[in-house]
Amino acid sequence: MNKIRIKFQKYGPIRYIGHLDVMRFFQKAIRRAGIDVSYTSGFSPHQIMSFASPLGVGMESRGEYMDIQVNSLPAPREGKSVCDVLVEDLRRVCVEGLEPVSARILPDTAKNAMASVAAASYTVRFREGREPGGFCALPEAGRQDKIRAFTGQERIPFVRETKKGAREIDLRPGIFSLVWKDRAFEMLLDASSAGNRKPGHVAAAFFDFLGEPLGENALWITREDLFARGEDGIMGELISLGEMGSADPETEVLHEP
Amino acid sequence: MHDKLALSDDILLQIEKPERYIGHEYNSVVKDPETVGIRFAMCFPDVYEIGMSHLGIQILYHLLNSMPDVWCERVYSPWPDLDRIMRKEQIPLFALESQDPIRDFDFLGITIQYEMCYTNILQILDLARIPLLAAQRGEDCPIVIGGGPCTYNPEPLADFFDIFYIGEGETRYGQLLELYRECKAQGLGRLEFLRRTAREVPGMYVPRFYEAAYGQDGVLQSFGPIEEGIPARVRKELVTDLKDAVYPDKPVVPFIKVTQDRVVLEIQRGCIRGCRFCQAGQLYRPVRERDVETLKQYAVQLLHNTGQEEISLSSLSSSDYSALAELVDFLMETCAGQHTNISLPSLRIDAFYLDVMSKIQDVKKSSLTFAPEAGSQRLRNVINKGLTEEMILNGATLAFQGGWNRVKLYFMLGLPTETPEDIRGIGELANRIAAAFYETVPKENRKNGRVQIVVSTAFFVPKPFTPFQWAAQCVPEEFLHRAYLTRTAISEQLNQKSIKYNWHEADVSVMEGVLARGDRRLGKVIQKVYEKGGIFDAWGEYYDDSRWREALAECGLSADFYTHRERPLDELLPWDFIDCGVTKEFLKREWERAQRAEPSANCKVKCEGCGAAGFGCGICVIPGRKSS
Ligand code: SF4
Ligand code: SF4
Numbered sequence: 001m002n003k004i005r006i007k008f009q010k011y012g013p014i015r016y017i018g019h020l021d022v023m024r025f026f027q028k029a030i031r032r033a034g035i036d037v038s039y040t041s042g043f044s045p046h047q048i049m050s051f052a053s054p055l056g057v058g059m060e061s062r063g064e065y066m067d068i069q070v071n072s073l074p075a076p077r078e079g080k081s082v083c084d085v086l087v088e089d090l091r092r093v094c095v096e097g098l099e100p101v102s103a104r105i106l107p108d109t110a111k112n113a114m115a116s117v118a119a120a121s122y123t124v125r126f127r128e129g130r131e132p133g134g135f136c137a138l139p140e141a142g143r144q145d146k147i148r149a150f151t152g153q154e155r156i157p158f159v160r161e162t163k164k165g166a167r168e169i170d171l172r173p174g175i176f177s178l179v180w181k182d183r184a185f186e187m188l189l190d191a192s193s194a195g196n197r198k199p200g201h202v203a204a205a206f207f208d209f210l211g212e213p214l215g216e217n218a219l220w221i222t223r224e225d226l227f228a229r230g231e232d233g234i235m236g237e238l239i240s241l242g243e244m245g246s247a248d249p250e251t252e253v254l255h256e257p
Numbered sequence: 258m259h260d261k262l263a264l265s266d267d268i269l270l271q272i273e274k275p276e277r278y279i280g281h282e283y284n285s286v287v288k289d290p291e292t293v294g295i296r297f298a299m300c301f302p303d304v305y306e307i308g309m310s311h312l313g314i315q316i317l318y319h320l321l322n323s324m325p326d327v328w329c330e331r332v333y334s335p336w337p338d339l340d341r342i343m344r345k346e347q348i349p350l351f352a353l354e355s356q357d358p359i360r361d362f363d364f365l366g367i368t369i370q371y372e373m374c375y376t377n378i379l380q381i382l383d384l385a386r387i388p389l390l391a392a393q394r395g396e397d398c399p400i401v402i403g404g405g406p407c408t409y410n411p412e413p414l415a416d417f418f419d420i421f422y423i424g425e426g427e428t429r430y431g432q433l434l435e436l437y438r439e440c441k442a443q444g445l446g447r448l449e450f451l452r453r454t455a456r457e458v459p460g461m462y463v464p465r466f467y468e469a470a471y472g473q474d475g476v477l478q479s480f481g482p483i484e485e486g487i488p489a490r491v492r493k494e495l496v497t498d499l500k501d502a503v504y505p506d507k508p509v510v511p512f513i514k515v516t517q518d519r520v521v522l523e524i525q526r527g528c529i530r531g532c533r534f535c536q537a538g539q540l541y542r543p544v545r546e547r548d549v550e551t552l553k554q555y556a557v558q559l560l561h562n563t564g565q566e567e568i569s570l571s572s573l574s575s576s577d578y579s580a581l582a583e584l585v586d587f588l589m590e591t592c593a594g595q596h597t598n599i600s601l602p603s604l605r606i607d608a609f610y611l612d613v614m615s616k617i618q619d620v621k622k623s624s625l626t627f628a629p630e631a632g633s634q635r636l637r638n639v640i641n642k643g644l645t646e647e648m649i650l651n652g653a654t655l656a657f658q659g660g661w662n663r664v665k666l667y668f669m670l671g672l673p674t675e676t677p678e679d680i681r682g683i684g685e686l687a688n689r690i691a692a693a694f695y696e697t698v699p700k701e702n703r704k705n706g707r708v709q710i711v712v713s714t715a716f717f718v719p720k721p722f723t724p725f726q727w728a729a730q731c732v733p734e735e736f737l738h739r740a741y742l743t744r745t746a747i748s749e750q751l752n753q754k755s756i757k758y759n760w761h762e763a764d765v766s767v768m769e770g771v772l773a774r775g776d777r778r779l780g781k782v783i784q785k786v787y788e789k790g791g792i793f794d795a796w797g798e799y800y801d802d803s804r805w806r807e808a809l810a811e812c813g814l815s816a817d818f819y820t821h822r823e824r825p826l827d828e829l830l831p832w833d834f835i836d837c838g839v840t841k842e843f844l845k846r847e848w849e850r851a852q853r854a855e856p857s858a859n860c861k862v863k864c865e866g867c868g869a870a871g872f873g874c875g876i877c878v879i880p881g882r883k884s885s
Contacts, residue, residue: 012260016275021512028283028510028564039596043619058270093564095283127266217267 001038003106004086005067005113007242011060014097019054025098026066032093035086038069052113052226052241053120053191056198063121063225065241067106067113081248104245116228119176119238120191122199123222125184130218132207136183143180150209151178158205171197171205178202188238191226263351263358264339272338276513277305280353283510284562286318287354288328295434296362297321297329298352298399301370302377303795308333309509310517312571313368313405317426319505327434330354331509332365334377335384337793343384350384359385363437365399367418369407372772373765373795375414378403379787382417389784391419391465396447400437408462409493409540410721410832413772415464416780419451423835424460424494425526427502433458456486460494462835463487469777469831475818477776477829492836493540497874499526499547504555507562519567519600520559522552524584528573529860529876531867533641533851534630534669536720537573539839542867543875544860549580553587560597568592569600576605577861585613606652611659624663624709625656631672632682638854639674641847646686653690657697663709664690670739670760671717671731673851677742684746684756687712691752710756714743716766719820720773721832722839724847730770730820736763764802765794770820771809776831779819782808840868 010022017025027047030037039045048069055061074085083103090100110116126132135143150156156171174190174197189197199221207214228244230236262269262279269275290296299318301308308314314331321329330352335343343350349358359365365385367378379389382401388394391401402420403411411421422429436458440450455463466487472478481489496502508520527544528537556568568588572578588599599617604610606625614623627649631637634646653664668683687710694708716736719725731739740760747756772779785808786794793799809816824830826845833841843866850857857865860876870877 013262013279013281016269016279017512018276021276021514024514025283025512027566031564031566032561034561045596057275058266093283095281097281217270 001108002070002073003067003108003110003245004070004083004103005065005106005241005245006087006090006100006103008064008066008098008100009060009062010055010064010098011062012097014095015058015060017098018057019051022055022098023049023051023066025094029090029093030068033089035068035074035090036070036072038071050112050114052117053196055223056221059221059223061223063223063240063242065113065226073105083247102242102247104242104247106245110245111228113226113241114193116241116244117191117193117226118229119227120189121224121227122187122189123184123224124187124199124203125220125222126218127220130215132210132212132214132218134212135207135210146210147178147180147206150206151175153209156205156209158201160201171202175202178206186224261356263348263356268339268342268346268348272342273336274305274513276511277333277336278339278353280356282512284507285331285354285509286322286329288322290328290355290357293326293328294438295327295364296357297327297364297366298332298359298362299329300332300365300367300381302334302367302374302381303793304336305333305511306513306515309511309515311368311370312517312521312523313426315505315508315521316503317366317430318509319507320427320503321430323503324431324434326438328354332359332381334380334793337799340380340384340792349386350381359399360387362399365401367401367403368405369403369414370405371795372407372769373800375772375783376787376791376794378414378417379784380792383787389787390416392416394419394447398447400447400450406536406540407773409536409835409837410773410775411462411464412469412777412831413775413779413783415467415777416784418464419447420454421462421464422460422494423462423491423837425496427496428494429458429460433461452484452487455488459492462491464777467834471776471778475814477831480829480831480834490834490836493838495541495838495872495874496526496545497872499545500551506555506558508559510563510565517569518565519569519598520556520563520565521569521571522556522559523547523571524552524575524578524581525572527875529577530574530643531641531847531857531859531865532630533639533724533847534672534717534720536723539722539844539867540837541573542838542860542869543872543877544577545875546578546580549584552584553591556588557591560591560595566596567598567600569602571602573603574605575601575603576607576610577859582609589613589616605648606656607648608655611652611655611661615659623661624665624711625653625661626665626667627652628667629686630667630669631675631679632668632684632686633679635854636672636675636679636682638856639851640669640672641851641856643856643859646689649686650689650693654693654697657694657708662694662698662704662707664711666690666710666712668712668714668743669717670714670743671736673725673728674854675739680739680742681746683712683714683743684748684750687747687756688750688752691750691755694755695752707755708752710752711759712743712747712756713759713761714740715761716763718766718770718773721830722835722837722844724844724851726774726830726844727824727826727828727848729823730767732817732821733763733767736766762797762800765797765800767816767820768794768802768805771805771816774831775819778812778814781812782814785811838867838869838872843867 038048050067052065073082076082087100087103158171159166159168174195176188179186187199226241227238321327332352382389387398400419403418404422408421451463454461468483470479525546527541529544629644630642719728747758786804789804791804
């Protein structure tokens, strides 16, 4: 039995495929690829599979993760590692826009993708023609000042609409970093199950702070990667989920992240 | 990758299930438009989840895309939320694969599976910006071609289609498209192509070359071609040898959950049984089986090529397939350890079935389905349903012993000759099944204490090419009265607490009856209903009876004329010009036998001489069979 973490991308029209349907897609793709995936026992067994944080419909991502458990690994071939063979087999039966890019073998003791997510990085651009004029017209230094002023606040209240009504949350502790670069925001946000913060909310709060309205669907959001905390607890260093475990069990010694 | 989407992000983010409209499914076919001569849009005029579940479309999609010069794409009805936006923002209907407007295609093929989708056909044409009336289409419009069971009486839709393809799609598309190429190369126009289609390609009905005339009483008086060389009768096309017929080995795998979220293995076409209310049983005669060895290969390939977790056998009556046990054994062996489920709909409930089911399903979760269709043996003889009370009780008793405790029963109300006595029989049969449970299963083994029996009744709709094509249909009040009698009969039973009762809507069954046996004059009615806002009439929440009643009245027509009248045997019927293989003489014979409550044999027991032997294939040519 091995735990495998597969990193994949989601882009293009596929951004409209919902999270549950992405799961269903990979369940079938894994069967098409002939990967020896493990199933739960019981009367309606399902594949042992766990996804890191779900991605909102309409968003693209360069760094999505799913963990699966396999009974056996494919044989290495043509000088490629087991993980590369597995990714290649899987990619062949996927569609463009929903593509596995790499895989790692995780130590048996590793927490699953969902449980280990601590942070997510995003690039937030503006859709063409929907750039907020005031902010974009500022000189570069002025924009940086505004961002510093925004992140320098002690609290960043934001009213979130939920099914149960409006609820105020504080965004500040969840913003690990916020920078403006190449006409886009780069955000590193809390993505843990308890403190998850959304890039759209951060952008909305920022323009609210500037007093500049943001048009509907003005943001084009790409998730870049997901991170876990290193082993020294809450304050540990962030490690990309894709760098945990090992790419080649033959040559590397498995180590705990 | 082509990133093009016909709908903007603003739209896709506000509608329900944007996945219905973006294409890109696994196994969907993308070609370079520069390399193909013919663009074909294949449409199922209902929502994506229903349309994607249809095997016929997958077969034609595969067939057409196997032609290098053709690119066949799919299109389904935009759900009302998107429909509104497309009208408001003037977005033309597009095909899923290329996201290109349908208006620019060479062909728009529409499969017509049930009458209540007719308004959706107009929705498709309208959103595609194709004139609704075939007569008003210019050279630059796609050729609109219809297929499927409703084309066996295409007349209510005659105004809207350029061609109806009568019969199974596998046989004539090659020839039709070749003719299209030829006409295009010679610079012949639309009309000439249609004329040559009607003259030269078997199975093609081109309604503009035919004319209907009606008498003072509204009855059809004459019907026929208006030009030399156009055939007076159109004969159904069918695949005589299914062994070498194409099969879609790489069906499209949708992202979202659709109605048939599984691999479908068609094991045979047609049905030997000839129940007298059933149109499919007559239209697809003679029954033709697929070769079991080929099916085994398909099963393995299909599961591998799709990754689906379930495989289902498909046919009208799977128990009659001669190699069923062998095939099911093979599937159980192949699927064992693969976490693949097997589903076996339309199987007779007997010892074989229960044995198989207990191996492949969680008995406690599944229910038994019987379709006696009528409550008394007399009425079951009238409709020629060869299911007896004894068979049902034996099957149910066996099943109760095996741990089942849920039963579904399907009946029809309003069948010809039905009496209150027959209706009472529904309650009594349900009661006897419940009693069999309490006799069979000792108290301590009863899950939840009792058996659950669900009785459902549909209202009978007479269909063309059945022995009941002459029969009168009930008016809505009469239908509801019979549903009331059924409910009363059930409530009088000893075990009534174990029996639940559901019935269908009466209004829509009557309108379905109007369209099923309607004539050309109904085209105007359908158009009016559409113009009043009618779409998705097959969906209860969107069906509005008053729209249909008003439209009929505005056209000077009445529902009763089409439904409530018993037609004399010598009346010219709007669909008489279609030759589906089964002869009118046979249907008359069956209609007369029905009135005497005399059953007929099924094709395996004895040939009743229905006429389908003329195709020279399937069960009719199996040596050593008896004939009448
Ligand atoms: S068994 Fe009867 S109802 Fe079923 S398909 Fe055959 S003829 Fe029709
Ligand atoms: S000709 Fe005879 S065997 Fe053939 S379909 Fe008709 S009744 Fe059945």
